[in-house]
Amino acid sequence: xxxxxxxxxxxxxxxxxxxxxxxxxxxxxxxxxxxxxxxxxxxxxxxxxxxxxxxxxxxxxxxxxxxxxxxxxxxxxxxxxxxxxxxxxxxxxxxxxxxxxxxxxxxxxxxxxxxxxxxxxxxxxxxxxxxxxxxxxxxxxxxxxxxxxxxxxxxxxxxxxxxxxxxxxxxxxxxxxxxxxxxxxxxxxxxxxxxxxxxxxxxxxxxxxxxxxxxxxxxxxxxxxxxxxxxxxxxxxxxxxxxxxxxxxxxxxxxxxxxxxxxxxxxxxxxxxxxxxxxxxxxxxxxxxxxxxxxxxxxxxxxx
Numbered sequence: 001x002x003x004x005x006x007x008x009x010x011x012x013x014x015x016x017x018x019x020x021x022x023x024x025x026x027x028x029x030x031x032x033x034x035x036x037x038x039x040x041x042x043x044x045x046x047x048x049x050x051x052x053x054x055x056x057x058x059x060x061x062x063x064x065x066x067x068x069x070x071x072x073x074x075x076x077x078x079x080x081x082x083x084x085x086x087x088x089x090x091x092x093x094x095x096x097x098x099x100x101x102x103x104x105x106x107x108x109x110x111x112x113x114x115x116x117x118x119x120x121x122x123x124x125x126x127x128x129x130x131x132x133x134x135x136x137x138x139x140x141x142x143x144x145x146x147x148x149x150x151x152x153x154x155x156x157x158x159x160x161x162x163x164x165x166x167x168x169x170x171x172x173x174x175x176x177x178x179x180x181x182x183x184x185x186x187x188x189x190x191x192x193x194x195x196x197x198x199x200x201x202x203x204x205x206x207x208x209x210x211x212x213x214x215x216x217x218x219x220x221x222x223x224x225x226x227x228x229x230x231x232x233x234x235x236x237x238x239x240x241x242x243x244x245x246x247x248x249x250x251x252x253x254x255x256x257x258x259x260x261x262x263x264x265x266x267x268x269x270x271x272x273x274x275x276x277x278x279x280x281x282x283x284x285x286x287x288x289x290x291x292x293x294x295x296x297x298x299x300x301x302x303x304x
Contacts, residue, residue, distance in 0.1 A: 001094060001096055002092065004094050011033055011037060013092065014047050016089050017088045017091070018084065018088075032085070034078070035081035036082075038061075045223075046223050050095055051209055055100075060224060060225055060228055063152075063245055066247070076193075082100050084290055114242055114251065115248070115251050120240055121142070121252065123239070127237035127238045132223060134193050134230075137198075139191050140188075144188055144192065145227075145250065146252060147185050148188065149182070149250045151247070152224050152228070153224065155246075156223065163212070169183050180206050183270070196212070199214060202221035203216070227246050250271070
């Protein structure tokens, strides 16, 4: 395989390929280049060489794009752009196999996100091996994702200096470098205290001291892919058979708040949504559950 050039040069070559060989329209070419730049930045942050990108890496990238609440049509375009990029990489000899052949575009239409019950989240936490060196970190990680409704990017970049465990809140830097304050429940605060106390004598890589979630073996900040792996493995160990991601815990946080009577505007602020319209998807979740309850328990719908 050829040595992969820097991202800027790679994008220039990809742009020329789209223009001269693929015959893409100007609008499509510009969109594909933007999406390719996002992907290259994503895998760079994950410290993953192009030759080691898998379909799981691409799936994680697509989940990060879904976190932006793009339309299904935009997500389908991103998938097309990824496929074009990896076809180019194979043609140029930068990679030997094409993982993008296995990714599927999302279906167009309203997609209600998966939501876990409180019992399922408790079962995931109970599935953590208490004897593992990552036990306290993983418990604090799950409690923070669920207890604060953070995005994956927010939790991996969470800093100790932005925690106020005594007052019960944390400050998070969200999309567009916008800060927001999120309340901390006692259970989440206690889990964070235990983890931070336990890591004090462990290995910490220089420059990573202020990050909350580190890998005990390397002392480096935990990666997005590792968070995905932790959540999926705990869901499997807890017997949860659905396709679960870290974002499922964020959805569960919002849905449980709504079910408990929280104001939609308050949920919007805690999630960091710019528009209340984005938060209103959780109303659809609540209504769908209400319909299930009616179908299950109303006398007109009982079959026994």
